[in-house]
Amino acid sequence: MTKSGRATLAQVAELAGVSVMTASYTYNRPERVSDQARAKVLAAADQLGYAGPDPSARSLRRGSTHALGVVMGEHLSYAFDDPEAVSFLAGIADVCADRGYAMTILPITGGADDVPRVKGAAVDGYVVWTTADDDPVLAAVQAMRRPAVVHGGPAVRGLGLVTVDNRAAAAAVGAAAFAGARRPAIVSFPLSRDRVSTVTRGDRITDVLFPVTRERLEGYRQAAEDAGTDWGDVVVGVCARNDAAEAERVAAALLAAPDPPDAIAAMSDQQAAGVVRAARDTGRRIPDDLAVTGWDDSAVAASLGLTTVAQSLREQGAACAVAALGRPRHSRGAAWSVVRRASTRPLSGASG
Amino acid sequence: MTKSGRATLAQVAELAGVSVMTASYTYNRPERVSDQARAKVLAAADQLGYAGPDPSARSLRRGSTHALGVVMGEHLSYAFDDPEAVSFLAGIADVCADRGYAMTILPITGGADDVPRVKGAAVDGYVVWTTADDDPVLAAVQAMRRPAVVHGGPAVRGLGLVTVDNRAAAAAVGAAAFAGARRPAIVSFPLSRDRVSTVTRGDRITDVLFPVTRERLEGYRQAAEDAGTDWGDVVVGVCARNDAAEAERVAAALLAAPDPPDAIAAMSDQQAAGVVRAARDTGRRIPDDLAVTGWDDSAVAASLGLTTVAQSLREQGAACAVAALGRPRHSRGAAWSVVRRASTRPLSGASG
DNA sequence: CTGTTAGCGCGTTCAA
DNA sequence: TTGAACGCGCTAACAG
Numbered sequence: 001m002t003k004s005g006r007a008t009l010a011q012v013a014e015l016a017g018v019s020v021m022t023a024s025y026t027y028n029r030p031e032r033v034s035d036q037a038r039a040k041v042l043a044a045a046d047q048l049g050y051a052g053p054d055p056s057a058r059s060l061r062r063g064s065t066h067a068l069g070v071v072m073g074e075h076l077s078y079a080f081d082d083p084e085a086v087s088f089l090a091g092i093a094d095v096c097a098d099r100g101y102a103m104t105i106l107p108i109t110g111g112a113d114d115v116p117r118v119k120g121a122a123v124d125g126y127v128v129w130t131t132a133d134d135d136p137v138l139a140a141v142q143a144m145r146r147p148a149v150v151h152g153g154p155a156v157r158g159l160g161l162v163t164v165d166n167r168a169a170a171a172a173v174g175a176a177a178f179a180g181a182r183r184p185a186i187v188s189f190p191l192s193r194d195r196v197s198t199v200t201r202g203d204r205i206t207d208v209l210f211p212v213t214r215e216r217l218e219g220y221r222q223a224a225e226d227a228g229t230d231w232g233d234v235v236v237g238v239c240a241r242n243d244a245a246e247a248e249r250v251a252a253a254l255l256a257a258p259d260p261p262d263a264i265a266a267m268s269d270q271q272a273a274g275v276v277r278a279a280r281d282t283g284r285r286i287p288d289d290l291a292v293t294g295w296d297d298s299a300v301a302a303s304l305g306l307t308t309v310a311q312s313l314r315e316q317g318a319a320c321a322v323a324a325l326g327r328p329r330h331s332r333g334a335a336w337s338v339v340r341r342a343s344t345r346p347l348s349g350a351s352g
Numbered sequence: 353m354t355k356s357g358r359a360t361l362a363q364v365a366e367l368a369g370v371s372v373m374t375a376s377y378t379y380n381r382p383e384r385v386s387d388q389a390r391a392k393v394l395a396a397a398d399q400l401g402y403a404g405p406d407p408s409a410r411s412l413r414r415g416s417t418h419a420l421g422v423v424m425g426e427h428l429s430y431a432f433d434d435p436e437a438v439s440f441l442a443g444i445a446d447v448c449a450d451r452g453y454a455m456t457i458l459p460i461t462g463g464a465d466d467v468p469r470v471k472g473a474a475v476d477g478y479v480v481w482t483t484a485d486d487d488p489v490l491a492a493v494q495a496m497r498r499p500a501v502v503h504g505g506p507a508v509r510g511l512g513l514v515t516v517d518n519r520a521a522a523a524a525v526g527a528a529a530f531a532g533a534r535r536p537a538i539v540s541f542p543l544s545r546d547r548v549s550t551v552t553r554g555d556r557i558t559d560v561l562f563p564v565t566r567e568r569l570e571g572y573r574q575a576a577e578d579a580g581t582d583w584g585d586v587v588v589g590v591c592a593r594n595d596a597a598e599a600e601r602v603a604a605a606l607l608a609a610p611d612p613p614d615a616i617a618a619m620s621d622q623q624a625a626g627v628v629r630a631a632r633d634t635g636r637r638i639p640d641d642l643a644v645t646g647w648d649d650s651a652v653a654a655s656l657g658l659t660t661v662a663q664s665l666r667e668q669g670a671a672c673a674v675a676a677l678g679r680p681r682h683s684r685g686a687a688w689s690v691v692r693r694a695s696t697r698p699l700s701g702a703s704g
Numbered sequence: 705c706t707g708t709t710a711g712c713g714c715g716t717t718c719a720a
Numbered sequence: 721t722t723g724a725a726c727g728c729g730c731t732a733a734c735a736g
Binding site for chain 1: 406407429432453455456469
């Protein structure tokens with residue numbers, strides 16, 4: 001036994017009276033070892049309480065860990081509070097379980113030691129959940145020179161990217177949200193990692209560092225302008241997180257303003273659910289008094305009858321994992337579609 | 353560079369014109385190296401594209417990985433479909449993020465190679481999600497001789513255990529479920545890992561290999577007998593998984609029987625939600641025609657007004673992680689309580 | 705089928 | 721403050 005109380009393969013071999021390689025083969029290529037030798041090795045291992053080759057030593061020797069690193073952005077524990085993030089993880093898990101890879105979720109907290117933590121994890125590749133352009137974790141992943149895929153964005157040189165066309169999807173669902181509306185508004189994800197929550201107007205928004213948020217805002221802007229409203233007249237409630245409760249508060253604030261919106265495009269079904277609650281609390285009917293759209297087509301969208309963007313985070317997670325375990329290819333273009341339900345007004349026939 | 357295209361610390365040291373240890377100190381104890389030497393090392397590292405010490409080599413040398421292994425039982429991807437399991441993972445994530453540990457979820461599939469997969473993961477300790485007495489993964493974890501904690505059960509020699517007193521909690525919530533009932537029934541988790549779904553009676557159930565299921569059945573049995581019903585007269589619908597849709601089908605079957613139940617105790621709020629749907633579909637009022645109880649006090653319990661057992665899987669996950677990262681102590685006795693809502697009949701004043 | 709050699713990349717130890 | 725040697729535990733490659 002070593003000082004740590006753990007037996008080594010060499011000790012097992014010695015006790016069994018065989019060479020170390022015979023012992024190693026017993027675990028790695030049992031068919032190449034005589035039954036007799038194998039039995040001796042296993043008996044010795046049993047006697048010493050040897051549980052098999054040490055995984056770290058094996059990884060060092062083999063040059064691969066059989067583990068996929070997952071970087072969930074900001075604070076790790078939030079990932080499990082966001083149902084869409086959980087779907088994404090499920091997709092990764094599907095692939096990992098299938099290929100026998102461990103799924104190593106890296107402990108991001110938003111603090112200064114995120115980078116050493118990412119660099120210190122023994123993994124063969126990385127999947128990075130949507131983050132901001134200036135997230136230092138991206139450079140850390142890039143520096144590791146292993147296969148890596150970013151979900152959502154930003155695009156990073158050398159890393160793969162799996163995402164839907166957020167701008168086009170936002171324009172499409174925004175068209176449904178803002179059809180026949182005179183005062184369109186937006187409930188948005190945060191603009192940058194400092195996650196300040198604020199109410200502003202379209203033309204006062206600059207420096208959006210989360211690419212997903214930026215692209216969706218661009219799509220909504222186009223939809224608003226197509227519907228005849230200036231971007232400067234579109235009120236945007238920016239939330240700190242993707243969360244129904246906060247969206248409800250922000251929506252309540254918007255609806256209490258002197259010139260309240262009659263259509264709100266949110267960035268997730270969670271947020272849209274909060275908007276719906278705020279609308280009901282102020283006695284508004286949906287969609288007549290307020291049209292609402294979400295994003296993701298989750299269970300809550302179906303139950304509330306929300307018009308939304310359907311996409312499969314689970315499939316996207318799986319695609320990320322597959323790419324990160326092989327050659328990452330830039331594969332812009334996950335599937336999406338707009339699901340029209342009763343939370344929006346009918347589109348007017350012609351656009352003129 | 354090595355053949356794998358990756359620079360080593362030795363190469364960095366050579367290029368920088370310093371010894372390997374100076375380069376190593378640059379990364380591990382920067383304060384012990386002169387600014388000058390450190391600058392040379394970092395410049396060389398930059399030039400070679402060296403991303404820092406190799407995690408596997410470092411783990412081997414240090415004897416620790418800074419990663420916590422998580423074994424989620426059966427098929428890994430189901431874990432993300434069960435909201436309570438996700439809460440549990442969130443609790444583990446809280447602790448891991450706090451202590452800078454990676455959270456390595458091991459790829460269990462229910463197949464023969466689960467054991468090598470568990471033994472092959474480079475982790476410092478294990479948290480094992482509730483499983484069956486005969487799950488070979490338990491012996492594998494035990495053989496690793498590292499700190500390990502089982503959630504729920506079974507109790508394994510040498511491993512910690514974090515759980516509520518399922519028997520007592522089931523007896524308590526069962527008392528609420530079966531108060532004033534003449535034909536109590538149960539919707540149960542699976543009995544063993546083969547997960548057969550079946551409808552049976554209490555006295556025909558033997559060999560329950562999932563200890564959590566077994567203990568809850570014992571508690572429900574006590575509650576049924578206290579309410580004056582023989583265990584042999586209690587119908588038990590066994591589901592293959594913890595899932596609202598399956599519970600709904602099973603409940604529908606129970607309710608369609610000649611002598612249908614007037615009270616159903618389920619084993620999760622998910623299941624109870626399915627039972628509620630089945631009850632509504634057959635025009636039953638709750639609790640007058642059918643009393644229903646769940647377990648977990650999740651969001652759905654509140655929204656449906658379910659009487660249920662409150663426990664915090666998140667806290668239990670955190671407790672498991674803390675124990676698995678330190679000395680595991682047998683700590684039976686996570687907190688629980690019964691939350692009474694409108695899905696059950698009032699308890700009769702006296703018992704007699 | 706079994707053994708020998710030679711490291712994988714790093715960090716502790718001890719000496720300078 | 722820096723350096724040299726050694727081994728963490730294992731396995732690929734090559735004999736025999």
